[in-house]
Amino acid sequence: MKINFSNNKIKKQDIKQVEKILKSGWLTHGKNTVNFENEFKKFTGAKFAITVSSCTAGLHLSCLALKLKKGDEVIVPSQTHVATAHAVKLTGATPIFCDIDYLTGLINPEKIKKIISKKTKAIILVHMNGFSCDISKIKKICKRKKIKIIEDCAHGLGTMHRKKHVGNFGISGVFSFYPTKQITTGEGGMLITNNKEFAKKIRSIKAFGIDKDITQRKIPGYYDVKDLGINYRMTDFQAAIGYKQLKRYPKELILRKKNAKYLYSLLKNEKNIKLPQFNDDYSYFIFPIHSNVRNDLMKKLKNKKIGFSIHYAKALHQMTYYKKKSFKMTNAEKYAKTNLSLPIYGELSKKKLNYIYRALK
Template sequence: MNIPFNKPDIRQEEIESVVEVLKSGWLIQGKYSAQFEEEFCKFAACRHAALVSTCTAGLHLSLMAMDVRAGDEIIVPAQTHAATAHVVELMGATPVFVDVDKHTANTTADRISAAITKKTRGVMVVHMSGIACEMDDIMSVAESKRLFVIEDCAHALGTFYKGKHAGNFGVSGCFSFYPTKHITTGEGGMAITNDEKVFSAIKITRAFGIDTPPELRAKPGVYDVRKLGNNYRLTDFQAAFGLHQLRRFQTGNLAHRKRIARKYIGLLDACRDEVAFNEFMEDCSYFFFPIYIKNKDRDQIMLFLKEKGVGVTVHYATPVPLMSYYRNKYNLKEGMFPNAEYVARKQISLPMQPTLQDNEIEYIVAMLKEKIYG
């Protein structure tokens, strides 16, 4: 068998809509971008959504909107993609890494609380693998210290916490449409917010800081730049593509991910002596299915699965503070983030694409068992 890790579900309707936009000649910020933002808002039940070129761009724009400066400290979980910390560095601010929970790989309010200093301005949270962070606790710490929270929702499309979609708790929530994610546009992302000022800042800074978009200019080509900006726009053909992805996610693919999770849990039930995993969570969006290898060598198992045609990966094999750039710059060492290091050593991400069939899930678990018990 050949089962790639999180292969995107791309259909004829996506292909046709891309061709239609290409033929139209209107390639940037057209009707599909507006429609994608509108439908995304409805799905996430947020006030505003801004389409951006990547999740990283959305996170960067969110920090710009909060006017983060050199000398500010921003709390970042140790287990995440480098992007969550990089955007803090790009602002000239300092990422202060905190450990995560061993079972969810999410950071927690008590760890955040312990890392707060006089210089702390904000907190980045990551809803790892689609499991929501404990947002009530985190928001209450943040609010009591007047800190902003930015939600890295790269894993969290379709993730809910107490009935509210992820991304609605902090000043913004940023989603990724990278090919392995819940939905894709190739590269792409969405920044959502319920704050008028943050929305306006994100919209302006995603397009060079220009005050008036082309369609609203009184005279062609005449505009002012009132703030620093970047070019973080997405194309309209990607938006047209993404609309189909979002609609299918809502009408079937999210539910299918949950069916896959239940199937994994059922099949892995007999392996609890060697494999740890979370029980089924209805509010989790299952970006991938994380398992933890208790006693055996994780890397050997991963390599065996790869050899057997199963696309697996690790989220993430090196905690960000232990990557050379951060380790050297901030003098960070092994042993400082024990749970993040445990996740890095023990975790395997099993595939979760919406096209995954029952026989493929059975094969994945059979191969896992063969290596562990064989």
């Protein structure tokens, strides 16, 4: 048996659709982009959804739109993909790392309180592995201090917090469609917001700061530039495959959760494995476990041809670029040493999940 770490989400009919678009010659900002954005609004309940070329691009745009600059501080969890911190750093502002909870990898609200300073302008929350942060609590802290919230939802498609989809709690929520994610466009992302002015700003700066998109121009090529912008657009054929997968995703999400519940029941009493409680509100981008004998487990999985990964093997403050001697974040460092990501997509049969369990056992 062979089990890939993530599944192939592109179907024959998606490829046909892409072929049709490629042949049409209309390759970017077309109707497929509008369809994907509309479907995403429906799925997440957000008022605005804007395609972007990656989640990193969407996070960077959010930081630019908040006018973050040198001298400003932005709190980010120390256990996340480096994109979360880079988005801040690219504006000249400084990411301030915050420790996490060991088992879940989620930023700890009590630790946030301790590192807020007069310079703190924003916080980027990460819904690690598709688990939701304690946003309600964090929102209260931020409201008091007038701190803006950006939600890094790279792992969070389908994740709910108190019956509301993640990404709707701050000024923006940004999703990733990298191939291992719940849906993919190759590279790509989606930014959601419920703030009209913010959405307008993002639409403008994701396309050079131009004031009119292609549908608003009465004469081709006739537009003004009122802002400094960049090109962070997604192509129309990527949007088409994103749309198709999003339509199929509700079914996939149910299966993912079912698989996560089953794997949790198999692994929860294993003495060399620790794992966070199963939660039906979470979307399970991967199935995270912790073990002090991770190297042994990885060897076994490799021998049995079971795909796995680590998210992430070093906390950000341990990376050369962000290293500072003064940082010590016990939980993030422990998490880096022990976490292991197992496959959990809907296609996995009970037989395959049992096979993963036996390999670990």
